[in-house]
Amino acid sequence: MGTVEYIQHHLTNNHIGEGFWTFNLDTIVVSFLLGALIVFVAARLGRQLESGKPGGFQNFVESILDFVATNVRDAFPGHNPIIAPLALTIFLWVWLMNFMDLIPVDLLPYLYQLITGDPHAHLKVVPTTDLNTTLAMAFTVFALILYYNIKIKGVVGFIKMFLFHPFGKFFVPVNVVMTLIEEVSKPLSLALRLFGNMFAGELVFLLIALIGGTLAVGAAALFWAPLQAILDFGWLIFHLLVITLQAFIFMVLTIVYLGMAHEDDAEMGH
Amino acid sequence: MSINATLLIQIIAFVLLIWFVNKVLWGPLSKLMEDRQKKIADGLSAAEKGKHELELAEQRAKEVLKEAKAQAQNVLSQAEKRGSEIVEDAKIKATEEADRIKAAAQAELEQEVSRAREDLRKEVSTLVVSGAEKILNKEVDAAAHNDMLETLVKSI
Numbered sequence: 001m002g003t004v005e006y007i008q009h010h011l012t013n014n015h016i017g018e019g020f021w022t023f024n025l026d027t028i029v030v031s032f033l034l035g036a037l038i039v040f041v042a043a044r045l046g047r048q049l050e051s052g053k054p055g056g057f058q059n060f061v062e063s064i065l066d067f068v069a070t071n072v073r074d075a076f077p078g079h080n081p082i083i084a085p086l087a088l089t090i091f092l093w094v095w096l097m098n099f100m101d102l103i104p105v106d107l108l109p110y111l112y113q114l115i116t117g118d119p120h121a122h123l124k125v126v127p128t129t130d131l132n133t134t135l136a137m138a139f140t141v142f143a144l145i146l147y148y149n150i151k152i153k154g155v156v157g158f159i160k161m162f163l164f165h166p167f168g169k170f171f172v173p174v175n176v177v178m179t180l181i182e183e184v185s186k187p188l189s190l191a192l193r194l195f196g197n198m199f200a201g202e203l204v205f206l207l208i209a210l211i212g213g214t215l216a217v218g219a220a221a222l223f224w225a226p227l228q229a230i231l232d233f234g235w236l237i238f239h240l241l242v243i244t245l246q247a248f249i250f251m252v253l254t255i256v257y258l259g260m261a262h263e264d265d266a267e268m269g270h
Numbered sequence: 271m272s273i274n275a276t277l278l279i280q281i282i283a284f285v286l287l288i289w290f291v292n293k294v295l296w297g298p299l300s301k302l303m304e305d306r307q308k309k310i311a312d313g314l315s316a317a318e319k320g321k322h323e324l325e326l327a328e329q330r331a332k333e334v335l336k337e338a339k340a341q342a343q344n345v346l347s348q349a350e351k352r353g354s355e356i357v358e359d360a361k362i363k364a365t366e367e368a369d370r371i372k373a374a375a376q377a378e379l380e381q382e383v384s385r386a387r388e389d390l391r392k393e394v395s396t397l398v399v400s401g402a403e404k405i406l407n408k409e410v411d412a413a414a415h416n417d418m419l420e421t422l423v424k425s426i
């Protein structure tokens with residue numbers, strides 16, 4: 001198998017359907033499983049919660065909760081009970097989906113091909129390298145942004161924001177374009193940043209995997225195989241940072257955007 | 271890589287997951303943490319209150335002790351005063367009693383002296399009469415010479 005085919009094969013989803021009505025089964029199944037894992041572990045933990053002397057795992061989860069709550073407190077004005085669970089969900093889910101990237105790139109596809117008996121079966125295990133996943137979250141957040149913009153500012157206030165922001169009443173057409181770009185760029189930047197980072201990370205893993213795979217022939221393997229191991233390990237360590245950072249950024253930006261949606265124009269406009 | 275219906279599924283999954291996380295993870299755990307925080311805060315404030323109350327009680331105890339001491343001092347000084355009064359009183363009474371006894375003794379003495387004098391007088395008069403009888407060898411009529419004898423007795 002050639003280099004290009006190898007990479008393309010890895011970056012193709014296992015899908016059914018045609019055109020728009022295509023379902024990326026691997027993305028859906030993996031993200032559902034990870035979501036179920038969160039719910040399952042949380043439910044198990046919920047049954048043995050202890051207030052007096054929390055155990056190790058409860059402490060760990062509590063510190064994550066505390067971390068998220070601190071971020072919400074810092075970046076979100078006022079109070080909205082949906083923000084913190086939303087931020088926590090994003091952080092946990094995105095992190096877990098990103099974490100799939102750290103599993104050796106060929107391991108799960110290889111196992112899948114063994115199980116199905118089809119040596120060309122596709123399997124892309126990182127849901128966040130699928131634009132559908134990141135866009136789905138970004139659109140959901142965007143829907144919340146629109147909802148709270150209108151709920152807090154009122155329809156009139158929301159229209160006013162488009163007309164008179166950021167340059168005041170003498171630049172209405174410019175304002176409309178600017179605000180439109182500003183608002184639309186929020187979900188797009190959320191989705192594309194996460195997707196881009198994870199996609200690129202996956203690609204680098206694939207390229208590193210290629211070092212040992214295609215270049216190592218015969219005695220040269222003695223040189224290329226250790227190099228692949230070292231590079232892979234280095235990128236893995238670095239990527240561990242990246243996946244956490246990306247989950248964190250998605251969470252914080254969601255909080256900040258929703259915080260901006262909660263700001264009444266009367267306060268910031270005059 | 272193209273955008274397709276997976277997007278819709280993922281939106282549903284995301285919304286469901288938010289709901290679930292809120293229900294099974296964030297809800298109970300944040301409530302637990304809040305309750306614990308409240309409990310700790312309550313405990314701390316209770317401890318603070320207890321400390322404050324202890325301070326107050328100590329102060330009150332000090333005040334009560336001070337008052338008791340002052341009262342005791344008062345009682346003591348009053349008792350002392352009363353004691354000295356009693357002693358003074360007793361002294362005065364004793365002096366009076368002594369005076370009285372002295373006066374009574376004096377009166378008795380004077381009485382005794384006058385009685386002795388009277389007795390002596392009578393004795394002398396009898397003695398004089400019997401002496402005169404012996405001198406005159408005859409009976410002297412005491413009655414007849416009573417006047418003379420009286421004058422004689424008086425001159426003794």
